[in-house]
Amino acid sequence: MPPMLDLDLSNSVDIDLGGAAFKANxxxxxxxxxxxxxxxxxxxxxxxxxxxxxxxxxxVFTDPIRFASEVPRGRGYExxxxxxxxxxxxxTDGEQHARLRRLLMPAFSSRRIAQLxxxxxxxxxxMLDEIEQGGPQFDAMQDYAAKLVVGALLTAMLDLNxxxxxxxxxxxxxQPQLTAVKPGQAWPPECWDAYQRFSAVVKEVIAERRxxxxxxxxxxxxxxxxxxxxxxxxxxxxxxxxxxxALATTPRSGSGALYxxxxxxxxxxxxxxxxxLIPDAIDECLRIAGNGYFTFPxxxxxxxxxxxxxxxxxxxxxxxxxxxNYDPQxxxxxxxxxxxxxxxMIMTFGAGPHRCIGSHLAHTTLSLAVxxxxxxFPEARLADPNFEPVYGGSVGELRMESLxxxxx
Numbered sequence: 001m002p003p004m005l006d007l008d009l010s011n012s013v014d015i016d017l018g019g020a021a022f023k024a025n026x027x028x029x030x031x032x033x034x035x036x037x038x039x040x041x042x043x044x045x046x047x048x049x050x051x052x053x054x055x056x057x058x059x060v061f062t063d064p065i066r067f068a069s070e071v072p073r074g075r076g077y078e079x080x081x082x083x084x085x086x087x088x089x090x091x092t093d094g095e096q097h098a099r100l101r102r103l104l105m106p107a108f109s110s111r112r113i114a115q116l117x118x119x120x121x122x123x124x125x126x127m128l129d130e131i132e133q134g135g136p137q138f139d140a141m142q143d144y145a146a147k148l149v150v151g152a153l154l155t156a157m158l159d160l161n162x163x164x165x166x167x168x169x170x171x172x173x174x175q176p177q178l179t180a181v182k183p184g185q186a187w188p189p190e191c192w193d194a195y196q197r198f199s200a201v202v203k204e205v206i207a208e209r210r211x212x213x214x215x216x217x218x219x220x221x222x223x224x225x226x227x228x229x230x231x232x233x234x235x236x237x238x239x240x241x242x243x244x245x246a247l248a249t250t251p252r253s254g255s256g257a258l259y260x261x262x263x264x265x266x267x268x269x270x271x272x273x274x275x276x277l278i279p280d281a282i283d284e285c286l287r288i289a290g291n292g293y294f295t296f297p298x299x300x301x302x303x304x305x306x307x308x309x310x311x312x313x314x315x316x317x318x319x320x321x322x323x324x325n326y327d328p329q330x331x332x333x334x335x336x337x338x339x340x341x342x343x344x345m346i347m348t349f350g351a352g353p354h355r356c357i358g359s360h361l362a363h364t365t366l367s368l369a370v371x372x373x374x375x376x377f378p379e380a381r382l383a384d385p386n387f388e389p390v391y392g393g394s395v396g397e398l399r400m401e402s403l404x405x406x407x408x
Contacts, residue, residue, distance in 0.1 A: 007040060007047070007310065007312070008310070011039050012040040012042050013039055014042075015041060015043075016043075017395055018180060023392070024390070026293060026398055030052065030293055031323075031326045031334065031335060032052075033053075033320055034052050034054070034323045034325075034327040034328070035327075036053070037053070037056070037309050038052070038053075038306050038307050038309040038311075040309075045077070045079055045183045046076045046316050047315055047316070048315070048317070048318055049309065049311050049317045050318050051317060051320060052324065052327075054325075054327035054329065054345070055327075055329075056319070057319035057323070057347055057351075058324070058345075058347075058351055059307075060298055060306060060317055060319040061319055061351040062352030063352075064097075064352075064353060064354075065301065066300065066301055066304050067299065067301070068093055068298060068299045069093050069298060069354065070092070071299055075183055076183040076184070078178075078182075078183065078184075079178070079179050079180065079395065080297050081178065082175055082394065083241060083242050084191070084195045086237070086241045086242060087238050088239055088241070089104065089239060089357070090242070090295075090296040097353060097354075098353070099229065100235065100239065101353075101357060103224040103230070104224070105357070106224065107221055108358055110360065115215070116156050117368070121368055124148075124368060124372050125372060125376075126151070127147050127151055128144075128372060128373065128376045131144065131377075132376070132377075136406050136408055137406055138404075138405055138407065139402050139404055140258050140259075140404075140405045141402050141403040142402060144254070145254035145255040145258065146255075148254055148365060149169070154168065157216065157217045159216040160205070164201050164204070164205065167197050167198055167200075170194045170197065170198070171194045171197075173194070174190055174194045176392070176394040178394070179394040199241070205218050205240070206222060206237065206240065217243075218240060221236060222236065243358075253285075253286060253290055253362065253366065254365075254366055254369055255291075255400040256285060256289030256291055256398070257282060257285035257289060257366055258370070258373075258403060258405075259289065259387075259389060259403055262380070262405065263385075263387075271339070271374060275371055275374065277339060278370055278374075279367055280339060280341075280342050281370070282370065283342065283346065284339050284341050285366075286348040286363075287341075288326075288335070288337055290321065290325065290348040291393075291397055291399060291400075292321055292396060292397055292398075293320050293321070293397075294318050294319075294320055294321075294396030294397075295319065295350055297316050297318050299314065299315070299316060299317065300313055300314060300315045301313065318396075319347075321347035321348055321349075321350060322348075322398075324347040330345060331343060349362070379407070379408040380406065380408070381405065381408075382405055382406075383405055383406050384404065387403075389401070389403070
């Protein structure tokens, strides 16, 4: 680990970045990060540099030379390995990253997403049928947002069977434990069990698609090629493993979007009157209520600085997309929700060469989910007008536990 002897320890904060107390006040903390230079956290394993201001976060995101995406492995770094040793596209840089992205792009093209859209609409409509049949009270997180993974994504995009879906969701359920591992601590047995079962499913799905390709995401990757280049077996496994494991982001952002809309009834009414405003409203929801206050960490490759804060070679650097979205220099009055804001340069999906390749799919799915919910239940409301969310999930994630609502 890098030396800390010459760091200004007065610029360090003693904080549990994944604790319940932090998450209960996360928006307040993130708004403070958006106004201050990068600072150190020294009590969570390796020394970390937290980067919150928009310009500072953009600098880290867009400079893979000074800030590498592949984090060291071994004692102290266990908490940063959400994929248990597998390496997806977020853990690559340079030509390797560019090559993988070229091979992945057709699977996330506008044409492919347009092909999925009608199927996603049908699946969401079925989810709303179940909510309607269940009575006026429902949990918008558990009964709707979370089911977007199983319905709209695992079924429409990946074409998985029921057993394969369950195994994927089992692995997602243990990921918060992986980010809470202490230096030198072994991964819990239930994590290893979920990992092994998940790995078996990935291999099974790859074999199935090689034998009989379908019109789905996995087949696109199996068949992906670019001027004679294609993914080798290990790359294919790692990319599919990481993509599967990361799919939970969209529905959890969905719960944040629904909470913001239904806790601002005047703006919700505008969407009911004019659904063409929904795409812009989703942008604002993603800005103010994204679920990720950290993305994949970076590692400093040289002694450098950001925003005037010294950073030593080997230090973990954690740009916060959500804090950057609260920077008042870029988003005036940043904690005010405004569906007419039309925010530009939001960091929810990252920036630079590592901007999330699935951002268009995520935006499309969320827009459909909101549009169809408003159309089916125009009188829907929060069960408690004074509801305050409780958040759990991995370190770096604000996973809403529940969102009680009424259809009328």
